[in-house]
Amino acid sequence: MTGAWAIATRELSAYFRQPAGWIIIALYLLLTGVVFSLSILVPGEPASLRTFFSLSGWLLLPVAPAISMRLISDELRSGTIEPLLTSPLSGASLILGKFTGAWLFLLAMLIPTGAYIAVLFRVSQPAPDVGALITGYSSLILVAGLYLSIGTLASSFTSNSTLAFMMTLFVILGLMFIEAAYANVPQFLRPAVAALMLRPRVDDFARGVIDTGHVIFFVTGTAWFLLLSVASVELRRWR
Amino acid sequence: MLLVDGVHKSFGAVKAVQGISFELQPGQVAGLLGPNGAGKTTTIRMITGFFLPDQGRVLIGGFDTIDDPQRAHTRLGYLPENTPLYPEMRVSDYLNFRAKLFGMDRRARKNAVSHVLSRCWLKEVQTRRISKLSKGFRQRVGLAAALLHNPPVLVLDEPANGLDPSQIRETRQLVRELASDRTMLMSSHILPEVEKICDRVIIVAAGKVKADGAPSQLIRDAGDQGTYLVQSKGGRPGDDDRFSRIMTTVPYVQTARRTNPDRAGEVMDWTHWVIVSRRGAPDLREAIAHAAMQNGIMLRELRTDAVTLERVFLRLVEDADRPAAPTDAEAAPAAPTDSGAAS
Numbered sequence: 001m002t003g004a005w006a007i008a009t010r011e012l013s014a015y016f017r018q019p020a021g022w023i024i025i026a027l028y029l030l031l032t033g034v035v036f037s038l039s040i041l042v043p044g045e046p047a048s049l050r051t052f053f054s055l056s057g058w059l060l061l062p063v064a065p066a067i068s069m070r071l072i073s074d075e076l077r078s079g080t081i082e083p084l085l086t087s088p089l090s091g092a093s094l095i096l097g098k099f100t101g102a103w104l105f106l107l108a109m110l111i112p113t114g115a116y117i118a119v120l121f122r123v124s125q126p127a128p129d130v131g132a133l134i135t136g137y138s139s140l141i142l143v144a145g146l147y148l149s150i151g152t153l154a155s156s157f158t159s160n161s162t163l164a165f166m167m168t169l170f171v172i173l174g175l176m177f178i179e180a181a182y183a184n185v186p187q188f189l190r191p192a193v194a195a196l197m198l199r200p201r202v203d204d205f206a207r208g209v210i211d212t213g214h215v216i217f218f219v220t221g222t223a224w225f226l227l228l229s230v231a232s233v234e235l236r237r238w239r
Numbered sequence: 240m241l242l243v244d245g246v247h248k249s250f251g252a253v254k255a256v257q258g259i260s261f262e263l264q265p266g267q268v269a270g271l272l273g274p275n276g277a278g279k280t281t282t283i284r285m286i287t288g289f290f291l292p293d294q295g296r297v298l299i300g301g302f303d304t305i306d307d308p309q310r311a312h313t314r315l316g317y318l319p320e321n322t323p324l325y326p327e328m329r330v331s332d333y334l335n336f337r338a339k340l341f342g343m344d345r346r347a348r349k350n351a352v353s354h355v356l357s358r359c360w361l362k363e364v365q366t367r368r369i370s371k372l373s374k375g376f377r378q379r380v381g382l383a384a385a386l387l388h389n390p391p392v393l394v395l396d397e398p399a400n401g402l403d404p405s406q407i408r409e410t411r412q413l414v415r416e417l418a419s420d421r422t423m424l425m426s427s428h429i430l431p432e433v434e435k436i437c438d439r440v441i442i443v444a445a446g447k448v449k450a451d452g453a454p455s456q457l458i459r460d461a462g463d464q465g466t467y468l469v470q471s472k473g474g475r476p477g478d479d480d481r482f483s484r485i486m487t488t489v490p491y492v493q494t495a496r497r498t499n500p501d502r503a504g505e506v507m508d509w510t511h512w513v514i515v516s517r518r519g520a521p522d523l524r525e526a527i528a529h530a531a532m533q534n535g536i537m538l539r540e541l542r543t544d545a546v547t548l549e550r551v552f553l554r555l556v557e558d559a560d561r562p563a564a565p566t567d568a569e570a571a572p573a574a575p576t577d578s579g580a581a582s
Contacts, residue, residue, distance in 0.1 A: 002339060002342050003339065003340050003342065005339075006336055006339035006340055007340075010325075010328075010336050014325070014327060014328075017327045017328075018327060078323050079319060079321060079323035080323040080324065080325060081323075082284075082287075082289050082317075082319040082323060083317065083319060083323060083337070083384065084340070085288070085289055086287040086288055086289050086312060086315070086317050086319075087312055087337070087340040087341060088308075088309045088312045088313050088340065088341060088342065089340050090308075090309070237288070237289065237290055237291045238290075238291055239250070239290070
């Protein structure tokens, strides 16, 4: 675990050392700021970030692939993967460290959104529901984890970070649009398609409902993509 | 200390390494030589565990890189080709990060980083970003990272690649110092460097070991095939063919060829030749001079060419590049089997 934590902290600090990290934060705050100003900070509406949390899947769509695209692909491009994989670090520790670093960066990116909560508490009467805020942020963190794990896998396939970005984007878009396919798939496939839908799960969290099934869905989904990433990295040794 | 036992590696249809084996004893410094595409880097990557061999095994300090990679890796320091580093990091931060990957605690990290900073002459640049360093300094950072955990085995892939002559001299001095107390394998294109640093040379070509031994031994083994450098008066049409024909009639002479067929650098029609004798030939200087005199050819230089490691290397590599002559078994028609079918 020491190795994984070393990778995670190096990764996290690398985001803040490069302009790209700050641009990603600015982009996300711009998107969320627009949503907050136009859809939440509306006179007469209840004080809630529900719209923000419901849209979290879309708001993270351009941001999560941008964070994850260079996780492994940059190491492959620059050759720094070689000293990493020839150290006592296992492939699992490498992936876990990379993912954790990206996730921590994304969590750091969410910190400024606390300003929206402060504004709501200041201007709204009654005050926002704290429970819904906690579950909303929980869903945000879980969705971000799933997206980043998809991005980690895509990044392990190629040394081209743009290609990794596109792969991640299209897989996430596929998950987002699977809902649209629901009505058009054969009856026997509908339970499987319904199980993969993200929006109903995120909406439940945004309403303040914590469903253990939803938590398990995001955690196992993330774990699966990370396991595939470990396999992808380890298979490189056998090429 | 380092055992490479019959390793094979293919990439699709390309057989990059075909059964390379050698063993390095503690304290031995070996050079891995070969032309581009010979399988040097693939062999090194199998030793370091970056690639796993299709067949064969690699033991580092007695630990198998497949069965026990963690323990094998803790006994290995590795400087990959082109020294990949994180340009945005500061030198000391990078070394600290590398030390963490080897599981060192805070105090051990501090001591190890301080030790390698001074050992690799990096104290003055320890707070500089890696992106701001010259290539020579980056190479030293890579070496420092490879030495952090004080490994008994050090593998360096082209440590002098891309360096200018003064940086090569600095790196050579550093590598010599490092070689004093550990087992080392280094690949290089710069043969005089290898000759100066290594007490053993392994020459690979086409994925196989072509020669293995001390540089002096390889040179001695190749020394029975003499080479003579000659300058003859020529320049008229047909002179070259005539000289070549006369010289190949001298007993034991194998070939006589122009060193520069386009005559670059030749002055006043003095033609430069390399005459190679057969193995086991006596000194042919007198015979060459006699043949030239008898045929009215004026010579102004006739000397033996000392055998260098470079010559040994080139000869082995050229031999490997030549298409193999059919063996007796291949040349012979297939013998019918009992069933009447050719196998």
